[in-house]
Amino acid sequence: MQKKILVTGASGFVGSRFVERWRYDFSLLMPSHAELDITDEASVDSYLLHNTPDVVLHLAALSNTWYCEQHPEESYKVNVEGTCNLARAAMLHGAKFVFFSSDQIYNGNLECGPLSEDVPVMPENVYGKHKLEAERRAMELNPATVALRATWMYDKPREGMPLHNNFVQLIAASVNERRPIMFPVREYRGITWVKEAVEFLPAAFGLPGGVYNYGAGNSMNTYETACCYCEMLAGLQSGALLQPDYERYPGHERNLSMSTDKIFRASGGTVFFSTTMDGLRLFHSML
Ligand SMILES: NC(=O)c1ccc[n+]([C@@H]2O[C@H](COP(=O)([O-])OP(=O)(O)OC[C@H]3O[C@@H](n4cnc5c(N)ncnc54)[C@H](OP(=O)(O)O)[C@@H]3O)[C@@H](O)[C@H]2O)c1
Numbered sequence: 001m002q003k004k005i006l007v008t009g010a011s012g013f014v015g016s017r018f019v020e021r022w023r024y025d026f027s028l029l030m031p032s033h034a035e036l037d038i039t040d041e042a043s044v045d046s047y048l049l050h051n052t053p054d055v056v057l058h059l060a061a062l063s064n065t066w067y068c069e070q071h072p073e074e075s076y077k078v079n080v081e082g083t084c085n086l087a088r089a090a091m092l093h094g095a096k097f098v099f100f101s102s103d104q105i106y107n108g109n110l111e112c113g114p115l116s117e118d119v120p121v122m123p124e125n126v127y128g129k130h131k132l133e134a135e136r137r138a139m140e141l142n143p144a145t146v147a148l149r150a151t152w153m154y155d156k157p158r159e160g161m162p163l164h165n166n167f168v169q170l171i172a173a174s175v176n177e178r179r180p181i182m183f184p185v186r187e188y189r190g191i192t193w194v195k196e197a198v199e200f201l202p203a204a205f206g207l208p209g210g211v212y213n214y215g216a217g218n219s220m221n222t223y224e225t226a227c228c229y230c231e232m233l234a235g236l237q238s239g240a241l242l243q244p245d246y247e248r249y250p251g252h253e254r255n256l257s258m259s260t261d262k263i264f265r266a267s268g269g270t271v272f273f274s275t276t277m278d279g280l281r282l283f284h285s286m287l
Contacts, residue, residue, distance in 0.1 A: 002025070002026055002027045003026050003027065003054045003055060003205075004026070004027045004028075004029065004051075004052065004053045004054050004055075005022075005026045005027070005028055005029065005053060005054065005055045005056075005057055005205075006029040006031075006047075006048070006051065006053035006055070006056045006057065006095070007019060007028055007029065007030050007057045007059060008031075008036070008038055008056070008057070008058045008059055008060035008086065009058070009059035009060030009061060010028070010030035010031075010032075010059070011030075011032060011033070011162070012059055012060070012061075012063070012162060013063075013153070013155075013162050013163065013164055013194065014059050014100065014150075014153070014194060014197065014198065015030075015059040015060075016161050016162055017155070017161065017194055017195070017198045018057065018059070018198050018201060020161075021195075021198050021199065022198075022201075022202065025202070026202075029051055029053055031047065033060070038058075038060050038078065038082035038083075038085055038086060039077050039078055039081055039082045039085070040085075041081075041085045041088075044085040044086055044089045045085075045088075045089045045092070047089075048089040048090065048092070048093040048095065049093060052093065052095075053095045054095060054096065055095055055096045055097075055098060055205050056086055056089075056090045056095045056096070056097050056098070056099075057098050057099075057201065057205075058083060058086050058097065058098065058099035058100070059099070059100055060078070060082065061078060061079055061082075061100070062074060062075050062078045062079055062127075063164075064164075065104060065125055065126075065127040065128075068125070068126045068127040068130065069125055069126050069127070072126045072130075075126055075127065075130050076130055079127070079130040079131060079134055080130050080133050080134045080137065083099055083134040083137070083138050084134070084137050084138060084141060086099070086138075087099075087137070087138035087141045087142040087145055088141045088142065090142055090145075091141060091142035091144075096144060096146070096205055097138065097142050097144065097145045097146070098145075098146040098148065098201070098204055098205055098207075099134075099138065099145070099146075099147055099148070100147075100148050100150050100214075101131045101132075101134065101135050101147045101148060101149045101150070101211065102127065102128065102131045102149060102150055103149050103150065103151045103152070103189065103190065103213070103215065103256040103258055104123060104125065104127055104128035104131060104256065105121050105123050105128050105131055105132050105135075105149060106119075106121055106123070106128075106149075106255065106256045106258070107123050107124050107125060107128050107254060107256060108121065108122040108123050108124040108128070109121060109122070109255060110252050110255075111255070112188075112253075112255055112257075113188060113217075113255050113256070113257030113258065113259070114217050114219075114257050114258055114259035115213075115255070115256075115257065115258050115259060116213070116258075116259045116261065116262065117149070117210075117211050117212065117213055117262055134147075135147045135211055139209065139210075139211075142209075143209045144208075144209040145209050146204055146205075146207045146208075146209060146210065146212065147210070147211045147212070148204060148212055148214035149211065149212065149213045149214055149215075149258065150192070150197060150214050150215050151189060151190040151191060151192045151214070151215030151216060151256070151258070152166065152167060152189060152190075152191050152192070153166065153191070153192050153193070153194040153197055153215070154166035154167045154168045154169065154191060154192070154193060154194065154283070155168075155193065155194045155195070156168070156169075156283075156287065157169070167191045167225075167226070167229070168229065168280070168283065171226060171229055171230055171233065171242075172233065174230075174241050174242070175230065175233060175241060178241070179241075180240075180241055180242070180243055181226075181241065181242060181243070182242075182243045182244070182245035182248075183222045183223040183225075183226040183242060183243075183244070183245060184221070184222050184223060184245045184248040184249060184254070185221050185222075185223045185244045185245060185246050185248075186221070186246070186248060186249040186250075186253045186254060187221060187222045187248065187249055187253070187254040187255075187256075188218060188219075188220070188221050188222070188253065188254070188255045188256065188257040189218060189222060189254070189255075189256040189257055190215045190216040190217050190218045190256070190257055190258055190273075190276050191215075191216060191218065191225065191276045191279075191280075192215035192216040192273065192276070192279060193216075193274075193279045193280075193282065193283045195283075196215075196216070196273055196274060196279060197214065197215060200214075200267075200270070200271045200273075203267045203270040203271050204263075204267070204271065206267075207263070207266050207267060208266065210262075210266075212260075212262055212263040212266070213258035213259060213260050213262065213263065214260070214263060214271075214273075215258065215260070215273055216273045216274055216275055216276040216278075216279050217257060217258060217259065217260065217273070217275055217276065218257050218275065218276035218277075219257070219275075220276070220277070223242065223244045223245065225276060225277070225280075226242050227242055228277060228280075229277075229280050229284075230242055232280065232281065232284050233284065260272075260273055
């Protein structure tokens with residue numbers, strides 16, 4: 001019999017791609033936000049009681065960091081309390097709980113990467129703080145929780161599929177419009193094709209409870225990464241369009257670059273992310 005997966009946030013950027021990729025392999029429950037508001041504890045409990053999923057894949061969130069900064073109470077309600085409601089109900093009704101945390105948890109770290117899950121963290125923005133609190137509280141409520149610290153993700157625009165401002169879109173728009181764009185020099189972060197993140201999710205359902213870094217590594221800074229991608233995209237010398245931003249992150253370098261050794265080992269080698277540049281090359285070869 002097919003596993004029954006409750007997907008929260010199924011209409012979102014990651015959720016819609018998970019559904020598209022895995023809809024024939026699992027029996028998917030995909031309540032809309034209106035059908036299941038994750039901030040309503042009683043509704044969450046009742047939904048799990050009546051629908052008995054084997055896995056709760058929790059992708060619903062307020063995912064815009066800027067919006068969370070402006071609306072911290074709303075962010076807390078959705079990103080912390082909503083996650084706790086699902087973790088608690090999953091524990092009560094015997095479902096595995098897997099949710100997306102974020103590499104923004106590392107945004108206050110001073111050391112260079114790649115960072116592992118056990119380094120002490122002190123996120124500086126509301127979104128990162130709330131994701132960290134969600135991890136800790138979900139783990140207390142339900143020790144079998146799998147929290148996946150995802151990187152910034154990208155995809156190409158497609159009919160009917162939601163898309164956020166993402167790395168490849170920003171560069172493609174700049175190239176098409178011949179409009180200069182700046183990328184930070186003092187930032188190191190992995191950037192992942194969402195297709196890879198979605199591909200590995202079923203493997204994550206079988207992981208022991210814990211926090212796992214989840215996405216591409218990257219040893220280049222964001223400006224260097226953008227230059228390489230721009231040259232790949234249009235055979236362009238990037239200098240005219242891409243400009244180094246030396247001002248951003250003046251306090252300390254922003255290093256979100258993660259090691260994924262833990263998930264590689266725990267999944268028996270199944271979850272193996274491309275580097276950021278290899279992922280971009282693969283993505284580009286399929287355009
Ligand atoms: N996208 C990235 O690059 C990225 C990077 C790192 C981590 N993440 C994390 O990955 C997960 C998925 O992100 P995403 O980019 O797919 O997010 P998204 O596109 O913003 O989608 C969020 C989803 O959550 C739903 N939602 C919001 N509030 C809800 C509530 N109270 N009850 C029920 N549903 C609610 C939204 O439905 P409505 O639109 O109908 O409100 C939407 O389907 C999130 O946890 C995010 O923080 C994303």
